[in-house]
Amino acid sequence: MNGQSLVLSKGKQYKSLLKHYAATKALTKTTQLHALAITSGLLSPHLRSSLSLSYANCGHLKNARKLFDEMPQPTLFSYNMMLKTYAQHGFYLQTLNLFVEMVNLGKCRADNYTYPFVFKAVGEEKLVIFGGVVHARVLTGGFEKDSFVMNSLLTMYMNCGEKEEGRKIFDTMWEPNVVSWNSMISGYFKNGCSKEALGVFNKMMDDGLETDCATVVSVLPVCGFLKELEVGRRVYELVKEKGWGKEMMVRNALVDMFAKCGSMKEARFIFDGMVERDVVTWTSLINVCILNGDMRAALRLCLLMVLEGVRPNSVTLASLLSACGESKNLMDGRCLHGWATRQRLEYSVMVETSLIDMYAKCNRVDLSFLVFKNTSKKNTVPWNAILSGCIHNRLGKEAVKLFKEMLIEGMKPNAATLKSLLPAYAICADMQQATNMHSYLLRSGLVSNNEIGTAVVDIYSKCGSLESAHKIFNGIPNENKDIYLWSVMIAGYGGHGHGEIAVSLFKQMVRAGVKPNEVTFTSVLHACSHAGLVDEGLDLFKLMLRNHQISPxxxxxxxxxxxxxxxxxxxxxxxxxxxxxxxxxxxxxxxxxxxxxxxxxxxxxxxxxxxxxxxxxxxxxxxxxxxxxxxxxxxxxxxxxxxxxxxxxxxxxxxxxxxxxxxxx
DNA sequence: ATAGGGTTAG
Known part of the structure; x- marks a missing residue:
């Protein structure tokens, strides 16, 4: 055997070894072979590709990328593998960067395997504009008949909140398959269109189309949300008929659906029939106890779960902590904080957020700040939590200060941020600050949001400028004036002693066909008591007692x-x-x-x-x-x-x- | 090699 053929046979041998290492995720052996290849001078482009893939499968992304970069001309396959690795590990921006590099530098043409990874990353990062550009490439590249590419495109739009675009893709699809239909169900549900999601499922059933496990797992949360117990039972029949009942995901979805529909008996029946239960199963059942307001039972289940050897995850802790916040249960909340620490879950964003929220609702915003101090501050959710925590404890000034810090940190406030923040301006009642915020909202175009508009009216009322408040109130079209907006305006006049105007607004509201609720009555009665309108108030109170939809x-x-x-x-x-x-x-x-x-x-x-x-x-x-x-x-x-x-x-x-x-x- | 599913915080 001459030297040349020896190298070739060694290379082949290494390649087959690496294939095995990649499959078994043997990182140490991969590293050893990597070193051997370097020292023996056998590190060819081919071997680099195999090594890179093995590292990728072992989850060592750094070395995978390093070897990839060392390849003089990476193949399309290598590109796809690198993209897959990034996407699977949640490094979505890296996925997109590599894609741009690959396409824009003209190194490789993307193929039908490339696009699904890219669309996954776009959807997760919600970069819909970028997604549109890639969409165009898909069409010019002639992939509109590839079910994998088109289904991933459909899901991308759904994950970006563009349900109309998603629907368009579905409607123009060459041959929608079961995955396409399932994606429509989950896509509609994720975008708050539960009725439409259920409609898609019903159409599948009526047309006798193919269904699978993912279909039922997608539609069961919809049934739970809509409390459609009958539909849920029909889905259960389908599961029994098709024999999908052994699947853990299906069973978990069934437990949750029955629980949400209020049928504890059936939920328990499915749960007890499970030989194996994972953390999701337990969390679902724990949520049932929380929903019933039985914290002790929820904690007992935690114990049973641990005894079965199942560890809680961040979702389990988040549910329990938020329940403690709702019931101002500081003692259990603190114990759970300790548990989260011991389970090494305290630095998960979800747990951090729930902790901030729990402490604030227990009126211990000092502890909320302690938790907040240690968060990474790269995610809006903890910021929103600490803001609403301040508001809950009426710390208006602190909330405004935090919001400014948030902007300086480069965080982008969303609708939830503003919903948490705006009451701060009503608490501070500082006209100057309020006006600044109002102009910020006008510039950001968010005032058109009903809830935000209501908050602005409330702020101006609390600052004492009823004229400004009323002007904005009048500027909102009548059909958009909801019970919240009316209540705020009535409370505004009532709070400043203008009982007559408050009562007349209340009557206007009733005439406009908006049904008063508990809050409106509180506002208007409060207004009467502030203005000394005794008989007016008594009449309204009697009216409320006669109205059986409202419980005093x-x-x-x-x-x-x-x-x-x-x-x-x-x-x-x-x-x-x-x-x-x-x-x-x-x-x-x-x-x-x-x-x-x-x-x-x-x-x-x-x-x-x-x-x-x-x-x-x-x-x-x-x-x-x-x-x-x-x-x-x-x-x-x-x-x-x-x-x-x-x-x-x-x-x-x-x-x-x-x-x-x-x-x- | 590639697409869809379960619990969940502001």
């Missing part, structure tokens, strides 16, 4: 007690409290006590105070008010006794809680 809440009773109490009709106020269908809250008794202070009524004052001392024994304000009544009527001794209690509470109360180190949990 504690807020409404507080308003009406305040209204009657301020005008001196204390006995009537107490009569109303006695008719309440649920236990009066501290706010209701507080309104009565406040009125008793104004009108120096000892008897009812003592009654209200008795309840208040029981409901919120630590609130010194109640004792002070009662002392005030005693002093006013000359019962100095009683007043003195109560002031004494206030001092005792003050001494007993711990000093302001110190910042607790979360990291030590």
């Amino acid at each position: 809440q504690a807020d409404h009773y507080t308003c009406i007690v305040d209204l009657l109490g301020r005008s001196g009709r204390l006995d009537e106020a107490y009569d109303i409290i006695k008719t309440m269908p649920f236990a009066p809250t501290h706010a209701v008794w507080g309104a009565l006590l406040g009125a008793c202070v104004i009108h120096e009524n000892v008897e009812l004052g003592e009654l209200a105070a008795k309840w208040l001392f029981e409901l919120e024994p630590e609130n010194t304000g109640n004792y002070v008010l009662m002392a005030k009544i005693y002093s006013a009527v000359g019962r100095w001794k009683d007043a003195e006794n109560i002031r004494h209690i206030v001092n005792e509470i003050g001494l007993r109360k711990a000093p302001a809680h110190s910042l607790i180190e979360v990291r030590n949990m």
Whole structure:
């Protein structure tokens, strides 16, 4: 054997070895062979290609790219493999960069394998403009009949939020297959068109088209969202008929669908019938408990999950943490924070966001900031969370400051950012800042968004400029005036003592065919009580009680007690409290006590105070008010006794809680 | 070698 043929046979041997290493993801062996190839001078372009592929499969992207770059003329296959590797590992921008390099430098023509990787990356990065350019290349390149290319193009548009474009691709497709149909279902659902998604599925069934596992996995979340239990059951029948019930994904989707449709029995039946359960199965069931408000059961399931050897992921923790926030359950929230740390999940964006949100909702925004400080700040979601956390704790100035920092960091605010931020300007009530923000919104074109428009009206009202608020209100077309906008405008006038205008706006709203809800009634009753429109308020309250779609809440009773109490009709106020269908809250008794202070009524004052001392024994304000009544009527001794209690509470109360180190949990 | 599916935070 001469030298030449020895090299060739060695090269062949190495190539087949690398094929094996790539399949078994043997990184160490790949590295060893790489070194051997260098030292023996056998590193040919062909071997580089095999080595690159092996590194790629082992997940060592750096070396894969290095060897790729060392190839004098990478083949189309090598390009495609590199693109695939980047796309599979979530390096979408690198995918697109390499694609541009490959096409623009004229190195290779893209083929039917290239485009799906590219469209995947475009869809994930939501670069729809770029996607359109690649779309054009697909057409000029004559790929419009390739089902893989066209399906990936369809999904790309759906992932970019362009459902109309996606639909167009589907409608003009040469031969839509089951993947195309499934993509339409999931695409519509992702874009908030659940009805259309269900329509696509029904059409598939009616036309007797081919369906598969992915079809049912796509349509089941739609059934759950729409609470279409009957359709969900039909899908379950289909699953049994086709024998897809062994698939974990199908079973998980069934558990979730039945749970969301409120059929715990069927959800449990599927769950219990599963021999193997993964983290998604458990998370789905945990979510069911959370939905039912049973945190203890949810935590018990966590324990069972761990005992079965299934580890939680960031979704599991995010669900549990957000439940703690909703129920102001700081204790469990902190334990879960510790669990997240031990599971090395605390630096996942989703967990960070839920932690920020949970602490803020538990009124511990100091801890939210501690978590936020350690986030990467490259994602808008944690920013939005800390902004809404500030708002929840009425830290308007801090929110505005954070927003400015966010802009400086180069973050792009989205609609959710502004929704979180805008109440800050209403809290600050600083006209200058509000005007600046308004012009920012006008420039960004976001004012046309209904929710944002409502927020602007609210800001101007809170800043005291009812004229500006009303001008914007009038500028919104009548058919776009929804209940939120009306409520804000009514509350604006009510808050500044213009009860008559508030009531007349309320009547206008009803005439315009917008049904008042609990919030509108609170606003208008509040307006009446501020302006002393006692009978007007009583009439509205009676109207509300007669309207059976609206259930009177504690807020409404507080308003009406305040209204009657301020005008001196204390006995009537107490009569109303006695008719309440649920236990009066501290706010209701507080309104009565406040009125008793104004009108120096000892008897009812003592009654209200008795309840208040029981409901919120630590609130010194109640004792002070009662002392005030005693002093006013000359019962100095009683007043003195109560002031004494206030001092005792003050001494007993711990000093302001110190910042607790979360990291030590 | 290439396309579609399950839990989820602001």
